[in-house]
Amino acid sequence: MTNPFQLLGISDDVVNAVKDLGFETPTPIQEQSIPVLLEGTNDFVGLAQTGTGKTAAFGLPLLELIDFKVTKPQALILCPTRELCLQIANDLKNFSKNVANAHVVAVYGGANIMQQLREIRQGVQIVVATPGRMLDIIGRKAIDFSNVKYVVLDEADEMLNMGFQDDINDILSTTPDDKKTWLFSATMPAEVRRIAKNYMDNPVELTMGTKNTGNVNIEHEYYIVRARDKYAALKRIVDFNPEIFAVVFCKTKLDTQDVAEHLIKDGYNADALHGDLSQQQRDKVMQRFRERNMQLLIATDVAARGIDVNNVTHVINYSLPDEIESYTHRSGRTGRAGKTGISICIINSKELGKIRQLERIIGKQFTKAELPTGFDVCEKQLFSLVHKVHNVEVNNEQIDQYIPRIMDEFADLSKEDVIKRFASLEFNRFLDYYSKAPDLNAAVGDERGERGERGERRGRGSEGYTRLFINLGSVDEFTRGDMLSFICNNGKIAGKSVGKIDLKGVFSFFEVEDDVADKVFEGFKSVEFNGRSVRIEKSGDGGRGEGAGERRGGGERRSGGFGGERRSGGGGGGYRGGGERRSGSGSGRREGGNREGGGFRDFSGRSRDDKGGSSDRPRREGGNREGGDRKKKW
Numbered sequence: 244m245t246n247p248f249q250l251l252g253i254s255d256d257v258v259n260a261v262k263d264l265g266f267e268t269p270t271p272i273q274e275q276s277i278p279v280l281l282e283g284t285n286d287f288v289g290l291a292q293t294g295t296g297k298t299a300a301f302g303l304p305l306l307e308l309i310d311f312k313v314t315k316p317q318a319l320i321l322c323p324t325r326e327l328c329l330q331i332a333n334d335l336k337n338f339s340k341n342v343a344n345a346h347v348v349a350v351y352g353g354a355n356i357m358q359q360l361r362e363i364r365q366g367v368q369i370v371v372a373t374p375g376r377m378l379d380i381i382g383r384k385a386i387d388f389s390n391v392k393y394v395v396l397d398e399a400d401e402m403l404n405m406g407f408q409d410d411i412n413d414i415l416s417t418t419p420d421d422k423k424t425w426l427f428s429a430t431m432p433a434e435v436r437r438i439a440k441n442y443m444d445n446p447v448e449l450t451m452g453t454k455n456t457g458n459v460n461i462e463h464e465y466y467i468v469r470a471r472d473k474y475a476a477l478k479r480i481v482d483f484n485p486e487i488f489a490v491v492f493c494k495t496k497l498d499t500q501d502v503a504e505h506l507i508k509d510g511y512n513a514d515a516l517h518g519d520l521s522q523q524q525r526d527k528v529m530q531r532f533r534e535r536n537m538q539l540l541i542a543t544d545v546a547a548r549g550i551d552v553n554n555v556t557h558v559i560n561y562s563l564p565d566e567i568e569s570y571t572h573r574s575g576r577t578g579r580a581g582k583t584g585i586s587i588c589i590i591n592s593k594e595l596g597k598i599r600q601l602e603r604i605i606g607k608q609f610t611k612a613e614l615p616t617g618f619d620v621c622e623k624q625l626f627s628l629v630h631k632v633h634n635v636e637v638n639n640e641q642i643d644q645y646i647p648r649i650m651d652e653f654a655d656l657s658k659e660d661v662i663k664r665f666a667s668l669e670f671n672r673f674l675d676y677y678s679k680a681p682d683l684n685a686a687v688g689d690e691r692g693e694r695g696e697r698g699e700r701r702g703r704g705s706e707g708y709t710r711l712f713i714n715l716g717s718v719d720e721f722t723r724g725d726m727l728s729f730i731c732n733n734g735k736i737a738g739k740s741v742g743k744i745d746l747k748g749v750f751s752f753f754e755v756e757d758d759v760a761d762k763v764f765e766g767f768k769s770v771e772f773n774g775r776s777v778r779i780e781k782s783g784d785g786g787r788g789e790g791a792g793e794r795r796g797g798g799e800r801r802s803g804g805f806g807g808e809r810r811s812g813g814g815g816g817g818y819r820g821g822g823e824r825r826s827g828s829g830s831g832r833r834e835g836g837n838r839e840g841g842g843f844r845d846f847s848g849r850s851r852d853d854k855g856g857s858s859d860r861p862r863r864e865g866g867n868r869e870g871g872d873r874k875k876k877w
């Protein structure tokens with residue numbers, strides 16, 4: 244039988260390689276784009292979400308069009324982040340593994356440039372690059388683009404959001420005028436339109452789904468809770484979805500760290516990803532998540548750019564993004580590769596208007612979901628456990644030797660009693676915790692006590708002390724004593740002026756007497772530690788999203804936490820639901836349905852110098868919030 248990729252015009256060598264990757268049939272975007280791109284004579288604009296198979300949609304035609312006998316750059320692929328760059332280069336290497344003399348190089352910041360230059364010198368046909376590092380290499384006159392026939396601008400909207408417009412202009416000016424340009428973008432704001440107009444000649448346009456709509460495989464839900472109940476609501480959603488594998492988005496670095504710390508303390512398998520981590524730390528976190536050794540990745544928008552992990556079941560918006568368009572990018576982290584996914588917003592009733600705005604932008608209706616009751620959670624967890632017990636793989640060889648002793652132990656119990664006891668082992672913990680769990684659903688307009696409580700629960704210092712945040716912690720191998728000397732030396736204050744030191748993972752809190760606080764700020768103005776600038780901030784202010792402090796006193800904190808087994812700490816332990824993931828299951832009780840709509844919104848006023856994330860550009864320092872004021876606010 245002829246392979247469907249062959250029918251689209253892909254050669255045997257490449258078809259065999261994609262077969263090895265498990266690609267049996269082309270995805271819709273591949274089906275539509277491959278025949279058009281294979282002609283090699285058109286400019287092209289493809290409006291497609293991440294996760295739809297777009298790398299192969301442009302990658303497979305490129306492999307057919309390039310002359311691999313000539314070892315000169317013939318295709319240049321520009322993308323916004325290091326992660327995406329590596330992913331694309333890796334995919335292309337896999338697709339071309341049977342093609343003789345095919346050479347692909349990944350060029351991105353934050354890695355050794357000499358190695359990249361060496362690879363370029365050895366001869367490549369396809370260059371996959373982030374704009375900053377590419378420009379650097381062009382500036383060194385280390386690459387010759389005079390033979391480039393195809394330029395791909397991948398995630399064009401993200402590249403523009405990150406302020407790469409001028410870099411792209413400069414890079415493209417070094418490529419021949421008669422090259423073909425293929426642009427892929429998840430959304431089509433005016434700036435991307437403008438690029439298409441300026442760089443392209445009558446491009447063929449393909450839209451997968453409706454313009455600017457999110458992925459059709461994603462359901463959108465919102466839960467209305469009081470701000471102080473946000474954290475409890477997050478936990479309840481997670482507990483109600485025992486097989487959850489999710490990215491939780493927060494507005495600020497501090498929030499990501501704070502939510503992650505609390506989840507870890509409460510026994511969940513979580514970690515934070517934000518721009519204050521070194522590249523190495525970020526890689527480590529991502530690797531754990533990718534390998535499913537972590538169940539909940541708590542991330543900022545900037546840090547989560549280019550996250551390309553399949554089978555993410557849920558995206559949880561712990562805080563709504565500042566820029567409306569970021570929602571499409573956030574939700575696109577789930578529902579990849581034809582899978583279904585759920586994007587959840589935990590909001591307070593005042594944010595309902597934002598949900599309506601989002602509905603207009605993505606052209607889909609959100610479902611108002613109700614947070615499950617404690618009883619619902621217990622029931623769900625019980626049957627998840629029963630299901631697991633039923634399906635567990637039994638190692639007869641190992642267990643058989645213990646069976647006589649086990650049978651002895653249970654001799655006085657009936658089969659039903661034994662089952663009850665096994666089930667209770669885990670179930671009791673949930674029952675204990677949830678037996679008095681309050682209803683967390685807030686009615687619209689229900690803002691009871693929010694204002695008053697919020698102030699009190701922010702992370703204030705002890706009487707007479709100012710509580711400060713510092714972006715160093717135990718992972719930097721600080722002990723409390725080290726931290727005390729570090730504070731005294733840099734802040735130029737005596738040890739007696741320092742109050743409590745709360746050493747955390749990648750950050751810490753410490754208190755200083757109110758009247759030396761300014762001096763400490765002054766002293767820390769330009770301090771570096773291991774090549775990283777040290778940042779201190781007043782705890783509890785400066786853009787911390789709501790809910791970060793509120794929950795400290797929240798009604799639903801569990802002291803012991805459930806499921807010690809759920810915790811994997813430093814990356815070793817397995818994700819407890821591994822392999823058994825259910826995708827597309829509902830998260831709570833739902834009402835309402837879907838409606839198609841339309842319309843899209845332009846970006847406006849972005850600044851060029853704010854390019855955080857894992858791109859090869861410096862991240863903006865100073866503010867606690869990652870990203871910037873580039874896009875339309877609510």
Ligand code: AMP
Pocket residue numbers: 265266267268269270273292293294295296297298299551553579580
């Ligand atoms: P992309 O949008 O290129 O990042 O692709 C998303 C995911 O879908 C990746 O894990 C690809 O390996 C996978 N994928 C792409 N095309 C196919 C296909 N035709 N069949 C199965 N999986 C695919």
